[in-house]
Amino acid sequence: MSTPFYVSPQQAMADRAEYARKGIARGRSVVVLQYTDGVLFVAENPSRALHKVSEIYDRIAFAAVGKYNEFENLRIGGVRYADLRGYTYHREDVTARGLANVYAQTLGTIFSSAAEKPYEVELIVAEVGNAPEDDQIYRLPHDGSIVDEHGSVAVGGNADQISSYLDQRHRDGMSLAEALRLAVDSLSRDTNGGERTLTAEHLEVAVLDRTRPQKRKFKRILGRQLSRLLDEHAAAEKEKEKGKPAAGEGESSDGPASGNGKGAGKDTVAEAGGGESESGAADD
Numbered sequence: 001m002s003t004p005f006y007v008s009p010q011q012a013m014a015d016r017a018e019y020a021r022k023g024i025a026r027g028r029s030v031v032v033l034q035y036t037d038g039v040l041f042v043a044e045n046p047s048r049a050l051h052k053v054s055e056i057y058d059r060i061a062f063a064a065v066g067k068y069n070e071f072e073n074l075r076i077g078g079v080r081y082a083d084l085r086g087y088t089y090h091r092e093d094v095t096a097r098g099l100a101n102v103y104a105q106t107l108g109t110i111f112s113s114a115a116e117k118p119y120e121v122e123l124i125v126a127e128v129g130n131a132p133e134d135d136q137i138y139r140l141p142h143d144g145s146i147v148d149e150h151g152s153v154a155v156g157g158n159a160d161q162i163s164s165y166l167d168q169r170h171r172d173g174m175s176l177a178e179a180l181r182l183a184v185d186s187l188s189r190d191t192n193g194g195e196r197t198l199t200a201e202h203l204e205v206a207v208l209d210r211t212r213p214q215k216r217k218f219k220r221i222l223g224r225q226l227s228r229l230l231d232e233h234a235a236a237e238k239e240k241e242k243g244k245p246a247a248g249e250g251e252s253s254d255g256p257a258s259g260n261g262k263g264a265g266k267d268t269v270a271e272a273g274g275g276e277s278e279s280g281a282a283d284d
Helices: 009-025 068-088 096-112 159-169 176-188 223-243 261-283
Strands: 030-035 038-044 053-057 060-066 121-127 136-140 147-149 152-155 203-209 218-221
Touching (some): 030 159, 038 060, 060 068, 060 152, 060 203, 068 096, 096 121, 121 152, 136 152
Antiparallel strands (some): 030 038, 053 060, 060 121, 121 136, 136 147, 203 218
């Protein structure tokens, strides 16, 4: 009788985690970030039928990367949980925190079970509040852990590189057009440091908009509205670049030929300082 091959529990878990991470990294990235009126979801997804971003309940939305059939099963389960809880208790009792806990239990059980492979998915559950400080964003990796995120988060693909780019540039109080442009710019950067062009046809965009009068705050941004938002911010950036003075433009050769040398020295220092300030702003 042959002795069964032994694998330590630590090694088995490490292998399962590596398997799940590789599957998730093959998917296209999803970016979620806060803006002044709510939470924005942007996914690189050319398909018009298979969604990576979906509504769960009144103020709650769901985004995912990985194997579509696996995260679609989780999405359906989340919708059923939210509907049942809202019907049994009250609509306000359905929260992103509660839904994230349910997903964490499900993913954790599947990941630790030796009877089946781990799910190759990474989820984001977000809820929009009455004010920006009340917004909630939770990221759930394949192993069922919960990460409370603030400001911006990216999953799938080269998520680490995208998250670093967002952390450096995201700020509170961004308009929808600014947040969308930042998200698209981050998704356009590939692992080699180059940039791709992503148009409205390559993107799936949705928002949780706290200013909507309806109870349901989820809204997809499609077609002309999406193209207009992308063009609007691109035009604003061009105008901003056009308005910047060229190097040395602040210096004038029409100053007085004679006069107080002390005064002339002050003018020269002020102009030089202005030139340094403009150069620094351009570098940022």
